[in-house]
Amino acid sequence: MNRNSFLAPAFIGLIAACSWSADIVAVFPAQGVNTDQSFVDAFGMLLASKYRKISGKDVLPPTKAGRAIGTDSSLVEAARELNASEYLEIEAVGLYLSRKERARVELGEGAESKTIVVRIDNDDDDDDDDDQDLLDNHKTVVTVTRRDASTGGRIHTVEMTLVTYGDIEESTDRIAEALFKKVSVEEVLGMHNVTRREGMGYNKLFVDNLKGVKIGFIYPLARNAEIVSIVSIGYNHRFDSEKFFMEFGAGGRLPTRIDMEEQRCYGGPYLQIGGSYYFLRGIFGLHGGLGLSPHFNMVGNEGIEVGLVPYIQFGGSFPRNSKMQAFLNVKAGQNVMPIITGRDPSSWSSATYPPPVESHPTEVGIELGLGF
Structure with a gap:
């Protein structure tokens, strides 16, 4: 039998292995500001699962990808250490001040001074009260997720607002698909991934x-x-x-x-x-x-x-x-x-x-x- 007949499958297998390793995507731990750490961790893990499902690639969750981040190393260096062709970085910013928090009380002076925000509840019959309660539940979070190449080049960026932690399922589903297809989160809106912000009414202050x-x-x-x-x-x-x-x-x-x-x-x-x-x-x-x-x-x-x-x-x-x-x-x-x-x-x-x-x-x- 020809020797080349044995080498050809091995060569093809080597190429396939290289291609497989090049499809690794690392999802690094989310960086949260003014947010609960439990939410940030859950968001990153769920996004990794959703991205694996939509892309069909080997996705490293934050618990594994985060180990490659050294004290002085960057995400690019961590991605190279993991042999990842791409990586996802997540930023989450909590917006905790309510639109109905209007009064402030100053206590003390100098270094001992404290500012207390007094929340004013409008007890009326407005149908928008339930929606407002969602916005005032101290859990509104703006998330920015970026898909980058291992070289550090930006591939795509999406932004989405969550008015409650209950939006994590729908938002990660939309963000994963939008990042993979390189489109906006509005373009992947479906019947089963509507967030509470999108499901409630929009206040029109002007005509x-x-x-x-x-x-x-x-x-x-x-x-x-x-x-x-x-x-x-x-x-x-x-x-x-x-x-x-x-x-x-x-x-x-x-x-x-x-x-x-x-x-x-x-x-x-x-x-x-x-x-x-x-x-x-x-x-x-x-x-x-x-x-x-x-x-x-x-x-x-x-x-x-x-x-x-x-x-x-x-x-x-x-x-x-x-x-x-x-x-x-x-x-x-x-x-x-x-x-x-x-x-x-x-x-x-x-x-x-x-x-x-x-x-x-x-x-x-x-x-x-x-x-x-």
Whole structure:
């Protein structure tokens, strides 16, 4: 048998062994400031476990990786000693002052002086009290985790805020995946890794001005006439606060059928003013409201008509904590002024127009929009 046939598998095995050793990732002990050591240790161990699962690499937990850190050595030197190709370093900073801690009492003078922070609890019926209790539980922690190469070069960095130690499971899951994929923690948000900060409402102290475009599809329903559907496009301006929004808009509406001579249709410029209340006030907002939409009918008849449509709408907005929001509305409105569709055949050389009919169409439709 050829000698090379024995050497080839050995050579391949050597390469595989080198490749395997190059995939070692060291997770060094987290450095905590103003945090409980037990939390810091648990965070590092759980992150190592999550990163091993998501990356498929050999990951050294903090209990093992930390032994390579000497008194005067750096993390780069420790990573080289462990033959690690990459390492994760963790910083955690505790934010212990509450937004409701407003009063301070000074006791003593000079070196014996003490400052006592007096917490003021607002005993009211606000629905946000439970959320505020989470923020005031003296456990809010900001974590910064960096993925570095063994040479010290930065690969990726993510930051995440935990409002309670109970967020450690969801946060380490997100951080591990974000570091491995080199994306933000927002891009790996899923149904089962939402933290309590993200699950609670966001306080909007100011009214946001969202300007954008809105397109829609309208299906008119009338008892005495069959009217073709309508598409709309227009400008939309929304004043968005925490619990409600007001919106104003203007645009145009056109029938979806081009052969308008043989179809009953109407359309033209429109205005819109309305308001809605948020029933759900998280990142995703669920709202319902009322409005008025004056419009002009300049298509499908012999003149120009003025119409008025009171409407109700239900929909959602996402994400409400961003300066750019997408929204979807389901609407239903009623023309309170008569709409004439069709034309008198005797007034035109062509007799393909349907005869004039006066109706009060009900408008059912859907809208999609984007605001900045």
